[in-house]
Amino acid sequence: MNMATKLTAFLLGLAVVFGAAYGVGQVTGPGTPAVETHHDDPGPANPERDAPEHEAPEHDDPGTGSHPPEHGPDR
Known part of the structure; x- marks a missing residue:
């Protein structure tokens, strides 16, 4: 096979694969999220999450x- 035939066969194969993927996507439709999330509600209070990472020392x-x-040391 010469180079032109190989390139044509490769491009035809790509077109078939992408066409099949497009057709499957049209049949199945868009995906839906498994669980709806609402970012408006902060949820229940979590003392471990809401606590500051580093607390100030009690004394100096x-x-x-x-x-x-x-x-430095005196020498």
């Missing part, structure tokens, strides 16, 4: 946190 003791000391 720097402790052994990730902040470096303000003054």
Whole structure:
């Protein structure tokens, strides 16, 4: 087979496949969502979800946190 025959057969095959997919899509119609979702209603309160991720410390003791000391050691 020469190149023109191969290309024509390939394009004809693509047209058949896409035509079949289009026909199946026309027969089945558009899809519908399984569950309707409403974004207007926030739903029930969830204390774990609504809590802030990081709460402020109760006191100002720097402790052994990730902040470096303000003054280095005297040498």
